[in-house]
Amino acid sequence: MNGAPAGSADAIDRRLIVATQSGLPLVSRPYHLLAEQLGILPDEVMERLARMLACGVIRRIGAVPNHYAIGYTANGMSVWDVPDERIDDLGARVGALAFVTHCYHRPRRLPQWPYNLFAMVHGASRAEVQAKVAEIAALLGPDCRSNDVLFSTAILKKTGLRIGV
Amino acid sequence: MRERAASASIDAIDRAIIDGLQGGFPICERPYAAVAAQLGIAENELIERLQAMLEARVLTRFGPMFQVERMGGAFVLAAMRVPEADWQRVLEVVNSFPQVAHNYRRESDRNCDFNMWFVLATETADGIAAAVRAIEDASGLAVFAFPKLQEYFVEMKLAVRP
Incomplete structure (x- = not known):
């Protein structure tokens, strides 16, 4: 779980967020340009x-590659139904696998959705992703009661956070 | 946009830029110059290549990644089961909401019918429930929210594959 709200984003921080949420200016002195814009x-x-980096309001400043363009053409959201009383131990072990980029405990939505552990796996092909998913299945052993892998087939939107001005 | 369309050709310098910029971009007067020096290229070349990769959608974003939870807001994964015949209408409805930060189509070998997966990002935690209701009202379909109960690992650092 991410920490409690730091509550430290004031009105100027907010304007800084609005000014940079679509990206950092691609000019030699980007922070100077932002300063000019914000007065x-x-x-x-x-x-x-x-300060926002230090307190976690900003996770990092950097580039977000399109996975497909950098060779990760298969992206599978593996989902697992594991016992609730074991999930923190299992989640930590699945999350520690080198090929798992995100791992979360999320609620089941019964009867339509029985899975409570989500682990994102990226690879160059669906077969590579399936092989990695099989490693997760082996790690979970009998604690896995059922599972599925949902492959992304299209990016429908990817704008990131947009807060109002 | 279909994913396959994004396979723009990138060269070794682009790869080094992507790998080098997944971590911490510096906060200093001329940050591009600092990164360019590490990569052994000129500042203007780095800026031009970033611009080109953003335009070609090799990069989807370049800048600060905000965690709205730390400001009292919320990010929540949500999904819908959209009938194929209704896909385009529902897609337009869902994407029209500014709270929808990312949206992916997904399919499984087991014919799981949860086929539209999106992330809601709102400035206040209450905004999530309001967005879910608004999308349900506008689409006429149920929205299933999957808030994270525990985060075991999040590190989106993939090396560029040759």
Whole structure:
């Protein structure tokens, strides 16, 4: 679980978020340009971004590659029905596997959805993903009561966070 | 956009840029110059290549990744079971909501009918329930929310494959 709200995003932070949520300016001095846009000093922009990074409001500053363009053409959301009383131990072990990029305990939605453990697996092909999913199945052993893998077949939208001005 | 369309050709320098920028981009006066120096290229080449990769959608984003939970907001995974004949209408309805940050079509070998998966991002935790209701009202279909109860691992750092 992510921590409690840090509650430290004030009005200027918010304007900084609005100004950068679609991306960092691609100019030599991006923080100076943001400072100009916000009417504050460049040092303040940099201090605020550094503080938001330190407290986790910003997870990181960086590039988000399109998985498909960098060779991960298969992306499988593996989902598992495991005993609730064992899930924290099992989730930690599945999450530690090198090829699992995201791993969460989520609620079942019975009767339509029996799965409570979600682990995202990326690979160059569906066969590669299925082989990795088989490794997860082996790790879970009899704790896996049922499972499925949902492959993404199209990105329908990918804009990220958009808060209002 | 179909995923297959995004297989733009990238060269070794682009790969080094992508690998180098999945981590921490510096906060300093000329951050692109600092990264370019590490990569052994010129500042303007780095900026031009980032621009080109964003335009070609090799990169979907470049900038700060915000965790709205830390500001009192929420990110919640949600899914719908959309009948094929109704797909386009529902897609337009769902994507029209600014709270929908990402949306993926998914399919399984076991014919799981949960075929539309999206992430709701809202500034307040209450915004999620309101968005779920609004999407249900606008689409006429049930929205299943899957809030994370525990996070075991999140690290989206994939090396570029040759």
